[in-house]
Amino acid sequence: MKKAPQELTVRTEKMVYGGQALARADRFVVFVDDALPNETVRVRLYKKKKQFAFGRAIEILEPAPERIPSDCPWTGDCGGCTFRHCAYPAQLRFKKEVLVESLHGVAGAQELVRDVVPAEQTQDYRNKMVFSFGATMEGELRLGLHRRGSFMHILPADGCWLQSAGSREIVRRVLALAKQLNVPAFHEIKKTPGLRTLTIREARGTNQRMVELVATTAYPGLAEHLLAILEDLADVIYFSIDTNIYGSARPEQRSVLKGSGHIEETLNGLRFRIGPDTFFQSNTAQAEKLFARLRELATLPGRPGVALDLFAGTGPIALHLAAVADRVVAVESWEPSVLAARENLALNDVQNVDVLAADVNAALPEGLPDKIDLVVVDPPRPGLSPEAIAWIAAREPGAILYVSCNPATLARDLKLFLQAPYRIEAVEPFDLFPHTFHLETLVLLRRTS
Ligand SMILES: C[S@@+](CC[C@H](N)C(=O)[O-])C[C@H]1O[C@@H](n2cnc3c(N)ncnc32)[C@H](O)[C@@H]1O
Incomplete structure (x- = not known):
């Protein structure tokens, strides 16, 4: 039993x-x-x-x-939000407390932690959402977000507050269309064909919207109907085929049904070209604050000659630094982002940035300048490898700016930088993800000898 x-x-x-x-x-x-x-x-x-x-x-x-009472019926079940039952000022306080506690044992860090920079917009703030298709036990088609901890169960997202009203309407229309055409959801266990994901991206600076519907196979009339129902709501529409049924969706065939295939976003006046695969900070308004502050700290105590942007993605940090440094070298390992970063340099007519394709964590990338004044790192959740910390410290930059999305790996890496030796001068958290536990932290380190 x-x-x-x-x-x-x-x-x-x-x-x-x-x-x-x-x-x-x-x-x-x-x-x-x-x-x-x-x-x-x-x-x-x-x-x-x-x-x-x-x-x-x-x-x-x-x-x-x-x-507080939650404004979402799926609170507690949905894997999207963890804090919808908590007043926003308290969310910020709890996030700060978690950060302070994570920095225990990092000399000089805890007392420098500032209050979390709040988001003005705590609803509809995400510029990208990926919704999945699934079915209820009774076989009714669903389109939404995963139940917490489940890769099979999908909760409805036509009322999800993380993206805009337009996005919610797209979810409703696409679900209704799939039901009308009797197109099933791809079944993650049985591997039977069907619809997989609906991705909606919304550039907040230009109000352009991109929609991509991904299925394991084409269905008669689906692409034509998709175009017809989304014509008024999307600037770019893709219908894509993904036959990679044993992993996460990675379309290998894309048809552009409408538009150029790209949308354009802006950050602090800089322009960024976004395709269906492009990584981009998901909260535009808060990313602007984070990067504006990063640029300010980068010029303390004076203008850096040469700056490195490590884990550069599509180049937003390098582009911000370009305005305040003589030369910037951006390093990124994922080829599509390297290409996108170079395109973004051209789009902004920036001449003093080079983009290198290299693995920051493996060893010192080839082609770096000898003298480096400032290093910015923005690694994914696992943080930096000890090898990366060693080669960065060996170049003796006067200052290091660490952008972290994981307080635990931040604390671990800061301890190694302190031994290099650096001291911590600022710890400034930003809330890019209201109603979730996630937190971005900007740390300024200064070389002490
Ligand atoms: C948190 S994102 C930051 C991207 C960018 N700074 C931004 O704000 O959009 C981390 C980036 O590091 C890249 N990356 C991951 N591991 C890497 C490695 N070992 N070497 C170089 N880049 C890496 C990822 O492809 C991703 O673009």
Whole structure:
């Protein structure tokens, strides 16, 4: 007989990175989903280890003052948001506390942590959303976001507050079309053919919109109908085929049904060309604040001669630095982003930036200038390799700016930079992802000898 899930009542203490509240039951630690600090909650455990467990709050016995009614019916189930039941100022406070705690043991860091720079727009702020197709147990087609922790279950997203009203309308129309034409969802386990994803990208600086519908195969009339129903809502429309059924969607055949195939976004007056595969910061307004501040810190105490932009993506940081440094070298390992970065340089008529294709984490990339004044790093969640930290420190740049999306790997890497030796001069968090636990942090390090 299947064992009933264990339930217990706990008092929560604080938030941890990942969006759970930490509670203790004797000396046992429980990470509780959907709870806030200082709440008494009934928890149902879903994963148990020797000294800790993961559970979900199923009843809030004593709510925290920061708890508010959620404006989304899927709160707690959806993998998109973790904080919809928490007042926005408290979300920022909790994020700052998590960052401060993560920096424990990093000399001089905790006391420098500033308040999180808030987002003015906390709804409809994402410029890119990827929705997936699936079906209910009864076989009804769905288009939306994944249930938390599930790659099969899809929750409706026609009311999702992370993107715009226009985007929600596109979700409604595309779902209605698929139902009308009787086109099924691709089945992740049985691998039966069907629709996979709908990606909507919205350039906030130009109001241009790109839509891509991805299926494992073509269906008669689908592309024509797609164009007809989205004509008034999208500047660029793709219908794409992806037969790579054993991994995440990676279309190998794309048909442009409308437009040039690209949209253009702006950041602090700079222009960026965005294609269906282009990585781009997903919160335009907050990315503008982050990069404007980065550019300001880059000029302290004076204009840098040579600056490196490592993990450059499509070049937004290099383009911001181009205005304040004599020369910028951007380094990026993913070929499509390297090409996109070069296109963006041309689009902005910028002459003092070079883009190198190289793996920053492996070894010192070839072709770097001997004397480097400033290094900016913006790595993905795993952070920097010790090799990368070693070669950066060996070039002895006067300053390093670290843009981090993961406080844990940030703390680990800062400890190595401190030994190089650098000291920390600023720690400034930015909220690019309201209602989620994610946080971007900008750190300024200065060489001490
Ligand atoms: C967090 S994104 C930042 C991109 C860019 N700075 C921006 O703001 O749009 C990290 C980038 O690092 C690139 N990347 C990941 N690992 C890398 C490596 N080992 N060497 C060079 N680039 C890498 C990714 O392709 C991605 O473009």
